Amino acid sequence: MLDIFVSIIVAGLTTGALYALATVGLSLVWGSMGMLNMAHAAMLTLGGYVAFTASTSLGLPIGLGFLAAIVAGAVAGGLLYVLIVSNLLRHDKSTFESNVMIATVGIGIALENAILLTYGGQPLKQPLSVSGALVIGPVTLPYQNILIVAVVLVLMAIVALLLGKTRMGRAIRATAQNRDAAQLLGVAVNRVYFQVLVLSGALAGVCGVMVSSMTQLSPPLGNDPMLKAFIMCVVAGLGNLPGAITAAFGLALLEAFVQFVAGARWGFPSLLFVVIAVLIWRPSGLFGRAQIRRM
Amino acid sequence: MTKLSTGKGISGSAKLDAVIALVLIAAAVTLPFMVESRYILGQIVLALFYATIASQWNLLFGFSGIFSLAQMAIFAFGGYATAMICFYFGLNVWAALVPGAIAAMVFSLVVGLACLRLTGVYVALLTLAIAQAMYLLIVTDTECFVMVGSICRQFTGGAVGFARFGDLGMRTLLKGQWLVGNYAIIATLFTVTMIFTYVVVKSPIGLAFRALKDDPAYAIARGVNRFQAQLLVFGISAFFTGLAGGFYAAHFQAIGPGVLSMSQLMFIIAITVVGGLGSFWGPLVGTIVLVLADELMREAGEFRTLGLGIIIALSIVLMPKGLVGRIGDLVRFLRRRSPRSAMGPQENAALTAK
Numbered sequence: 001m002l003d004i005f006v007s008i009i010v011a012g013l014t015t016g017a018l019y020a021l022a023t024v025g026l027s028l029v030w031g032s033m034g035m036l037n038m039a040h041a042a043m044l045t046l047g048g049y050v051a052f053t054a055s056t057s058l059g060l061p062i063g064l065g066f067l068a069a070i071v072a073g074a075v076a077g078g079l080l081y082v083l084i085v086s087n088l089l090r091h092d093k094s095t096f097e098s099n100v101m102i103a104t105v106g107i108g109i110a111l112e113n114a115i116l117l118t119y120g121g122q123p124l125k126q127p128l129s130v131s132g133a134l135v136i137g138p139v140t141l142p143y144q145n146i147l148i149v150a151v152v153l154v155l156m157a158i159v160a161l162l163l164g165k166t167r168m169g170r171a172i173r174a175t176a177q178n179r180d181a182a183q184l185l186g187v188a189v190n191r192v193y194f195q196v197l198v199l200s201g202a203l204a205g206v207c208g209v210m211v212s213s214m215t216q217l218s219p220p221l222g223n224d225p226m227l228k229a230f231i232m233c234v235v236a237g238l239g240n241l242p243g244a245i246t247a248a249f250g251l252a253l254l255e256a257f258v259q260f261v262a263g264a265r266w267g268f269p270s271l272l273f274v275v276i277a278v279l280i281w282r283p284s285g286l287f288g289r290a291q292i293r294r295m
Numbered sequence: 296m297t298k299l300s301t302g303k304g305i306s307g308s309a310k311l312d313a314v315i316a317l318v319l320i321a322a323a324v325t326l327p328f329m330v331e332s333r334y335i336l337g338q339i340v341l342a343l344f345y346a347t348i349a350s351q352w353n354l355l356f357g358f359s360g361i362f363s364l365a366q367m368a369i370f371a372f373g374g375y376a377t378a379m380i381c382f383y384f385g386l387n388v389w390a391a392l393v394p395g396a397i398a399a400m401v402f403s404l405v406v407g408l409a410c411l412r413l414t415g416v417y418v419a420l421l422t423l424a425i426a427q428a429m430y431l432l433i434v435t436d437t438e439c440f441v442m443v444g445s446i447c448r449q450f451t452g453g454a455v456g457f458a459r460f461g462d463l464g465m466r467t468l469l470k471g472q473w474l475v476g477n478y479a480i481i482a483t484l485f486t487v488t489m490i491f492t493y494v495v496v497k498s499p500i501g502l503a504f505r506a507l508k509d510d511p512a513y514a515i516a517r518g519v520n521r522f523q524a525q526l527l528v529f530g531i532s533a534f535f536t537g538l539a540g541g542f543y544a545a546h547f548q549a550i551g552p553g554v555l556s557m558s559q560l561m562f563i564i565a566i567t568v569v570g571g572l573g574s575f576w577g578p579l580v581g582t583i584v585l586v587l588a589d590e591l592m593r594e595a596g597e598f599r600t601l602g603l604g605i606i607i608a609l610s611i612v613l614m615p616k617g618l619v620g621r622i623g624d625l626v627r628f629l630r631r632r633s634p635r636s637a638m639g640p641q642e643n644a645a646l647t648a649k
Contacts, residue, residue, distance in 0.1 A: 036416045087612045097415055098362055099611050102568055106607030109561055113601040223557075227427055230420045265435040269428045276409050279421065283412040 006139045008256050014145040016252030017152035018211055022229035023236075023244040024159060025203040030233065031240070032176040032196045034097055038104040039080060040204055040229075041222030042111035047073045047205030048126060048212035048221055049115055055127045065128050069205040077201020080107065081194045089190070116219040129213035148210050155206060156245065159199075163241075168195055228255075228268075231275050237285025247286065312493070315576065323482050327475045336474050340546065342586045343481045347488050347539040349566040349578035351532040354492055357573035358501065359528045360508030362415060365406050365422035366536060367560045368429050373399035373537025374544035374554065375451070381460035383441075388461040392541040399537020400530050407529030411522065414511070430555040456551025463545050477546050484542055488535045489579075495531060496575060504528055558600060565607045571617025580618050 022044065029037050037043075050072040055065035084103050088096055134141040163169035174182040175192045183189045204222075211225055232251055236243030251271055259267040278286055330336050352366045377395030380386050406425060410418045433451045440450035465476030495501050503524045506514035515521055544550040553559070562585070570581025588606065592599045614621050 030416075036419070084608060084612060088615075091615050095615060098356075099615055101362070101416065101419065102564060103608045103611040105561060105564065106604045106609075106611070108604070109558070110601050110604030110608065113598075113604060117597055117601065227424065231424055234417060234420050265431065268431055272424050272428050275421065275424065279413060279417070280409070283417075 003138050003140075004260070008260050009253070010141060010145055012253035012256035013249065014148050014214070015256065016249035017149045018207060018214070018225060019228050019232055019252050020245045020248035021152050021155065021203060021207040021210065022225045023232045023248045024156070024241060025200040025207065026226070026229050027233050027236070027241055027244045028159075028172075028203075029196055029200045032172050033085075033193050035085065035100045036097070036104070037080075037197075037200065038101055039076075039108035039111060040200070041220075041226035042108040042115070043073050043076050043201055043204040044208035044211065044222030044225060045112060045115055045219060046076055047208030048217050049119055049208075050205070051128050051209045052124060052126060052212075052217055062128055066206070066209060069209045070202045071205070073201040073203070073205025073208070074198045075201070076111075077197040077199070077204075078194065080104070080201070081197045085193060085197065086190065089193075112219050112222075119217075119219070121219060123216040123218045126209065126212040126217050128209055144213060148214070151206070151210065155203065159203070159241075162199070168192075172196055228271070231271055235275055235278050235286055237287050240285065240287045243285065243287030309497075312575065316489075319579075320486065323486075327478055333474055336478055338586065338590070340474070340478050340481050342582050343478075343485045344539055344543050344546075345563065345566055345586065346579050346582040347485050348536055349563050349570070349582060350488060350492055351536045351539075352563055353567050353572065353574075353578050354495065354504075355528060355532045357567060357571075357577065358496055358508065359504040359525075361410070361525065361528065362419040363406070363410070363422045363529075364419050364560060365403070365426045366563060367555055368422075368426035369399050369403050369406075369533045369536045370540040370543070371429070371550070371552075371554045372402045373533075373540030374550040375457070375540075376537070377541035378452075378457040378460050378544045378550045382457055388463060388541075388545045392538060392545070395541040396534050396538035399540060400533045403529045403533030403537075404526060407526050410529075411525060426555060426560070430552055433552045433555070452551070454552060456549060456553075457544070458549040460548070461545070462548050463542075481542060481546065484539065488539070491531075491535070493575060500524070500527065558603075561603070561607065565603060565610075567617075568607060569610045569617055571619030574617065574619040574623075577617050577619045584618065 022040070026037060026040055029035050029040075047069040051065045051069040054060045054068035055062060060068070084107060085100060088100050088103060091099065130143045130147055132143050134143060134146065161169075163173060171182070171187045171192050172195065174185070174187055175189055179189060182192075207225065208222060212221055215221070228251070229248075232247040233244055235251065236247040251274065254274065255267045255271055258270040262270075326339070327336065330339070348366060348370055352363075355361050355363050355366070373395050376398035377388065377391045380391040380394055381388055406422060409425075410421055413421060434454050436449045436451045436453045438449060439447040441448050463477055463480055465473040465480070469476045496504075503514070503519045506517070506519055507521055507524055511521065540550075540554075543554075566581035566585050567578050568581070569584055570579065571577030585603075585606070589599065589603070592602045595602065610617070616623075
């Protein structure tokens with residue numbers, strides 16, 4: 001009984017950590033720019049595959065493979081800004097929200113398909129993973145799961161420090177709170193957008209490596225975590241980072257529990273049910289604040 | 296003054312719309328006599344389905360500003376409902392089409408109720424999640440519901456879907472020419488859908504949809520009932536989408552979870568965006584352009600999806616109002632340039648107001 005309970009907790013915490021990482025990347029971009037990045041899934045997948053290439057074809061050590069994934073994600077985020085977002089920002093502001101969503105959908109499809117054409121559709125094994133497990137009495141903790149939770153915690157701490165302590169973080173938070181006021185006070189809003197997309201891309205790269213080390217590499221790899229991350233963002237209220245992390249762990253534990261009790265196929269629908277219930281009860285998310293609009 | 300000029304603008308465009316519609320109907324009637332190839336006619340029927348779905352998504356998003364990503368789910372719901380009614384109750388397809396469409400409408404109303412308190416991207420996320428959940432539940436359905444011969448059949452048809460539940464009756468009626476018969480039926484469906492959509496868009500309800508899209512707060516302050524309007528648009532668009540789903544299942548004599556795939560949804564979005572969001576003819580123009588582009592890219596084989604993704608992204612960056620918007624810009628530009636346009640300021644105002 002205890003071992004079953006522990007394995008549910010371990011599975012829930014590990015997927016929760018992964019979801020949290022995906023959610024923070026999405027939520028950061030939404031919170032500061034009002035942009036829903038539908039290409040996030042493809043950026044995740046890109047990170048996983050770049051790490052694969054770096055450590056198999058190029059034979060680089062594991063640390064460098066990890067770094068390559070981060071760099072690839074960051075570059076993808078930067079390109080997304082330069083090619084798409086900066087152009088869309090020049091159009092009518094009122095249509096930015098839906099336009100950028102449709103455009104990133106297109107980019108996401110193109111990127112996923114480019115990966116499919118380059119690597120083929122067959123699943124590949126992510127070499128950046130550790131085997132073995134820590135055994136404490138009746139409890140077995142795979143090293144891979146421990147590693148994932150540890151890496152995610154470190155990354156969360158780094159993001160929190162970046163946002164809380166640095167000049168760049170202050171600019172990002174100021175833009176998130178009030179874009180126009182930030183711009184008036186001399187914040188280069190466009191540079192903030194660029195930085196946020198690069199940061200979110202880098203997080204997506206790491207997340208891709210982590211997700212693929214738990215499963216396998218395949219072109220639609222990022223879709224499932226992204227869909228779940230969307231749900232967690234919605235539950236927490238888009239743009240709310242601590243809320244997003246809480247929701248990620250909470251919902252992942254719930255999912256693991258439902259999957260154990262009712263079978264794997266009910267995991268996702270049960271999450272959906274929770275989301276709908278939450279949204280009817282609190283339309284701007286559990287931790288979101290209702291906005292008062294002036295006309 | 297403003298009222299007068301916009302009134303003139305609408306009546307002027309109504310005349311133009313009528314001319315376009317007559318030309319299109321004439322073209323649609325002559326088409327089966329011009330096209331010999333079965334393949335091409337088959338692709339045209341498929342394109343008509345795309346145009347019908349896209350026109351209803353345009354009604355939902357382009358005119359009413361509700362970013363629903365459940366459009367293919369509603370289409371599939373209509374198709375599945377029709378197929379299942381035929382399959383389990385042995386009804387004729389024609390008798391099952393309207394109940395199927397009504398089932399899709401009820402489903403859409405439930406989705407609409409769930410989305411009612413949300414705006415913008417929250418609607419998109421929730422509807423996307425609902426569509427995904429539907430796909431997953433169908434694909435992972437393995438429990439036997441009935442036994443057909445020695446084969447186990449799941450309630451939802453599972454990953455295989457439904458087949459051989461009847462067709463539109465054209466095979467027995469027209470024998471070898473059945474495809475022309477199906478073409479006529481689907482073309483009629485599309486025409487009826489477009490006419491109804493036109494009436495809705497130009498009616499006071501259509502104006503309410505647009506007012507809610509442009510500024511929800513002002514619209515509500517001026518007495519537009521958001522609850523009613525939003526449910527209405529979810530219901531209307533779902534009826535025709537579901538009906539198209541039923542005809543789709545009957546035309547191909549099969550329906551499976553494939554219609555719920557992301558790429559199908561993207562194709563519909565691409566059609567609407569390329570054609571022009573919120574313009575009446577946009578989805579049709581988008582369908583013609585993208586189906587042609589798709590056929591050309593078939594030569595490029597595996598690069599098809601890649602090309603499609605790039606087309607979506609580029610067209611939203613380069614022409615946010617779509618091809619129809621660009622054509623409109625061009626026409627306005629030419630009229631302003633040509634010496635004939637020495638018309639009164641009133642008419643110029645009417646043109647710019649459009």
